[in-house]
Every structure is written in structure tokens, then in C-alpha cells.
Amino acid sequence: MSIRFFNTYSRALEEFQPRASASRKIDMYTCGPTVYSRAHIGNFRAYVFEDLLQRHLELRDYKVCRVMNVTDVDDKTIRGARAAKIPLAEFTAPFKQAFFEDIETLRIKRANEFPAATDRRYVDKMIAMIGTLVSRGLAYQADDKSVYYRINKFPGYGKLAHFDLTQLQSTGRVKNDEYDKEHVGDFALWKAWDEEDGDVKWDSPWGPGRPGWHIECSAMATAILGDQIDIHCGGVDNIFPHHEAEIAQTEGVTGKQFVRYWLHCAHLLVDGQKMSKSLGNFYTLPDLLERGYTGREIRYSLMRVHYRAPLNFTWEGMEEARQALARIDDWLERLHETVAGKIDPSKADKIDLQPGARFEEALDDDLNISAALGLLFESIRETNRALDRNELGAAAANAWLQWWERIDSVLVIQPEVASLPAAIAALAEARMQARLAKDWRKSDELRDELSARGWEARDTKDGQKVTRRAGA
Numbered sequence: 001m002s003i004r005f006f007n008t009y010s011r012a013l014e015e016f017q018p019r020a021s022a023s024r025k026i027d028m029y030t031c032g033p034t035v036y037s038r039a040h041i042g043n044f045r046a047y048v049f050e051d052l053l054q055r056h057l058e059l060r061d062y063k064v065c066r067v068m069n070v071t072d073v074d075d076k077t078i079r080g081a082r083a084a085k086i087p088l089a090e091f092t093a094p095f096k097q098a099f100f101e102d103i104e105t106l107r108i109k110r111a112n113e114f115p116a117a118t119d120r121r122y123v124d125k126m127i128a129m130i131g132t133l134v135s136r137g138l139a140y141q142a143d144d145k146s147v148y149y150r151i152n153k154f155p156g157y158g159k160l161a162h163f164d165l166t167q168l169q170s171t172g173r174v175k176n177d178e179y180d181k182e183h184v185g186d187f188a189l190w191k192a193w194d195e196e197d198g199d200v201k202w203d204s205p206w207g208p209g210r211p212g213w214h215i216e217c218s219a220m221a222t223a224i225l226g227d228q229i230d231i232h233c234g235g236v237d238n239i240f241p242h243h244e245a246e247i248a249q250t251e252g253v254t255g256k257q258f259v260r261y262w263l264h265c266a267h268l269l270v271d272g273q274k275m276s277k278s279l280g281n282f283y284t285l286p287d288l289l290e291r292g293y294t295g296r297e298i299r300y301s302l303m304r305v306h307y308r309a310p311l312n313f314t315w316e317g318m319e320e321a322r323q324a325l326a327r328i329d330d331w332l333e334r335l336h337e338t339v340a341g342k343i344d345p346s347k348a349d350k351i352d353l354q355p356g357a358r359f360e361e362a363l364d365d366d367l368n369i370s371a372a373l374g375l376l377f378e379s380i381r382e383t384n385r386a387l388d389r390n391e392l393g394a395a396a397a398n399a400w401l402q403w404w405e406r407i408d409s410v411l412v413i414q415p416e417v418a419s420l421p422a423a424i425a426a427l428a429e430a431r432m433q434a435r436l437a438k439d440w441r442k443s444d445e446l447r448d449e450l451s452a453r454g455w456e457a458r459d460t461k462d463g464q465k466v467t468r469r470a471g472a
């Protein structure tokens with residue numbers, strides 16, 4: 001079966017055909033955090049969905065190049081820096097760092113690049129793009145010295161959001177700073193400096209100022225990935241105006257289709273409302289970790305519902321995630337024990353129970369994780385039943401474990417090192433101490449001991465990692 005995704009642009013399920021079908025390279029751009037505070041788990045629902053998407057495409061042998069921007073200049077970051085009476089970069093730095101810690105905790109694969117909007121290279125590109133738009137009559141400088149996009153001049157404006165421009169004209173109140181615009185829907189490309197901005201400003205042909213949020217993404221996406229990309233993601237709140245504006249800006253400059261597939265995830269809700277900073281109904285990752293939930297439990301809870309369906313955050317949902325993972329852990333433990341020959345082999349492999357490809361096929365179908373997880377738990381039930389009856393032997397158990405390794409490259413919910421069996425954790429700790437003491441012989445002996453017990457110790461740049469030995 002081919003892969004299909006729901007494309008927001010067409011509002012239809014479409015067969016996935018990336019531009020470079022022969023090389024299987026995919027360019028993917030995902031809108032990242034605005035670093036004015038710690039991201040909340042609603043934001044992370046979007047990032048976990050994007051991670052699942054990337055990992056599934058990689059499982060299907062695509063080579064994904066992913067870019068995620070970091071918005072480190074906008075109204076909110078400037079306001080925060082002013083309130084804290086520190087320079088903008090100093091204000092955003094700890095939130096950037098917290099973001100990277102959080103994606104690590106959630107096992108989200110790092111993007112190939114995390115461009116920052118304040119990087120001189122990208123500011124130059126933003127200014128160049130705005131210059132082209134002005135020269136083509138697609139943008140204009142208003143009396144307030146800011147530069148706006150002239151949305152009436154871009155015929156495709158509104159197509160992504162399926163939005164009727166006339167509706168924009170009829171929306172009643174207009175904010176003060178919008179009186180200078182030709183059309184209420186025209187959006188700022190370049191915001192002229194004012195006192196509130198303090199020392200946050202760059203020179204431009206239109207005077208000192210700073211870029212608008214939308215142009216940041218157009219510039220960073222095209223600077224790194226080129227004029228055209230395969231997939232662009234975000235949460236549904238990004239569709240309008242942010243992504244609509246990105247299309248108008250980028251295509252207004254390049255004259256080419258910017259994005260092939262637009263994928264948007266539904267919101268994480270709390271009591272039926274979007275989890276958001278402004279409503280104050282949010283939790284951060286440290287909030288949940290403090291309550292005793294682990295990164296993989298949070299990852300699982302954010303991932304388990306189809307990305308286009310709203311997901312309600314509840315503590316019961318967190319408990320369900322915990323129980324689901326405990327079932328998987330028990331199942332893996334039983335399979336490992338079976339492979340290690342702790343059951344009567346004479347009775348084994350009486351039934352022909354084989355892992356199939358259905359899990360991956362469910363994900364091919366617009367990333368249907370709910371169906372895929374349903375199949376996983378159905379497999380767990382069936383294999384457990386066969387294990388209860390001593391009808392599933394070492395070879396079959398091994399096949400299931402290999403299947404698990406494959407699907408876990410997408411799920412990434414393998415138990416954490418901290419939940420290693422006590423004896424294994426003790427050996428791992430002893431090996432780490434031996435390595436610190438540069439006692440290589442002892443370290444190797446302990447590695448062998450772990451291996452004999454079915455565990456593999458690897459030394460990575462992040463330190464020692466102990467995992468189940470494949471096929472053990």
C-alpha cells in the first residue's frame with residue numbers, strides 16, 4: 001500500500017509522492033517554539049506528531065531532512081526581555097536550552113537544523129525577500145514605516161485556510177496600528193522600530209525595525225531547504241494566518257509552489273479548550289515529571305490519538321498511558337524469557353503466530369497511530385495467550401522481538417534505563433564506575449556479564465546506554 005496523508009491545502013487524503021522519488025529524500029519544515037517561556041505539552045503534541053511522521057517515513061526508507069525554527073524575536077520575546085530588563089538574547093537563552101532538554105526527554109529526534117530568527121544570515125534573507133515583494137508590488141511601506149504584504153495582489157491568498165477574503169473586510173474593529181494598512185488582512189513583513197523595541201532592531205531599506213513572524217519562517221525554510229519543500233507541519237492554529245502568509249511570501253518571491261503537503265495536528269485540549277499560555281490552562285514537561293510521570297509515558301500519552309483528532313489532557317489519560325506501557329514491558333519481558341529458554345521447548349511453536357506488516361500499513365494510512373496501537377495490543381493479547389499455553393517458542397518469540405525493535409524505531413517507548421531490573425542496573429553502574437576509574441579490563445568483564453544476561457552496554461557520547469541485546 002502506498003503512503004497517504006491528509007493535505008490541508010486540498011482538504012483531501014492524497015497519495016504521498018515526494019519531489020525526489022528516486023533518491024527518496026524528503027525536505028520537511030516544522031514551525032518551532034517561540035522562546036519567551038517554557039513550551040507547554042500542547043506544543044509538544046505538535047512536535048511529537050512531527051517526530052512520529054519523520055520516524056515513520058524513515059522506517060519506510062525515506063531520508064528526511066528536517067528543519068525546525070526557533071522564534072527568538074517577536075512581540076512576546078521583546079516584551080519579556082523588557083520586563084526582565086535584560087538583553088533579548090539573554091532572555092531567550094534559557095528557554096532555548098529548556099526546549100532542547102524537553103525534546104530529549106520526549107525522545108524527539110533532533111532536527112537537522114534549528115535556525116534562529118535573529119541569525120544575521122536569515123535576517124538578511126528576510127530583508128532580501130521583502131525587497132523582492134516590494135519591487136513586485138506585492139508589498140508596500142505604510143505611513144507608520146512598517147512594510148505590509150498586499151494580500152489582494154496574491155491570487156492564491158486564502159486557499160490554504162479555505163478562507164474568503166471578503167470576510168476579512170467585514171470584521172469590525174481594527175487595531176490602531178492597522179489604520180495605516182490598505183486592507184485589514186494585510187500583514188506586517190517588516191515592523192518599524194518603536195521605543196518599546198529598545199535596542200532590538202536591524203537596519204533595512206525601510207529604516208530600522210525587525211521582521212514579522214511569518215517572514216521568518218519563509219526565509220529560514222528556503223535558505224536551508226530551497227524554494228520548494230515536500231512537507232510543512234504545525235498545529236491547526238498555524239494554518240491561518242501563519243502558513244497562509246508563508247505561502248504568499250515565498251511563492252510571491254519564487255513563483256513556484258512552496259509546499260507539496262501541508263500537515264496540521266489538532267490541539268491538545270483541557271476541558272474542551274486549547275491548552276495555551278494565554279488561557280493559563282497549561283502544563284510544562286517539568287510539571288508532569290514532578291508528578292512522577294516519565295518522558296516515555298508523556299510521549300506515549302501525547303502520541304496515542306490520531307493527530308487530526310483533538311486530544312483531551314486528563315490525569316486518567318496519563319494513568320492509561322502508564323498502564324499501556326506496563327503491558328508492553330511485561331510482554332517484552334516474557335518474550336525475552338522465552339528466547340532465553342525458560343519454557344518447555346517440547347511444547348513450543350505449536351501455533352503459527354507471526355508478526356505482520358499491518359502496524360506499518362496503519363501508519364501509511366495518514367499516520368493512523370490509534371489503529372497501529374490497536375494492532376500492537378491485539379498482538380500482545382494473542383502472543384500472551386499462546387505463551388500461557390506454552391505454544392509459542394523461542395524462534396517465534398524472537399521474531400516478535402525483532403518486530404518490536406522495528407516498530408519501536410517509530411514509537412520510541414522502550415523502557416528507560418532507570419527501569420532496568422535491579423541486578424542489571426547494578427552491573428551497569430559497576431561498569432560505569434570501572435570506566436571512570438579507567439579499569440578497562442573490569443569494564444569489559446562487566447560488559448560480558450551483561451551480555452550473558454541478555455543486555456548490551458554501549459558507550460555513546462551521552463554516556464553508557466544499556467538496552468536489551470537484539471535477539472536475546
Ligand code: AMP
Binds near residue numbers: 276
Ligand atoms: P507557538 O510557540 O505558539 O508558536 O506554538 C508552537 C507549535 O505548537 C505550533 O505548531 C502550534 O500550532 C503548536 N501548538 C500550540 N498549542 C497547541 C496545543 N494546545 N495543541 C497542539 N499544538 C499546539
Ligand code: ZN
Binds near residue numbers: 030031032242
Ligand atoms: Zn512557522
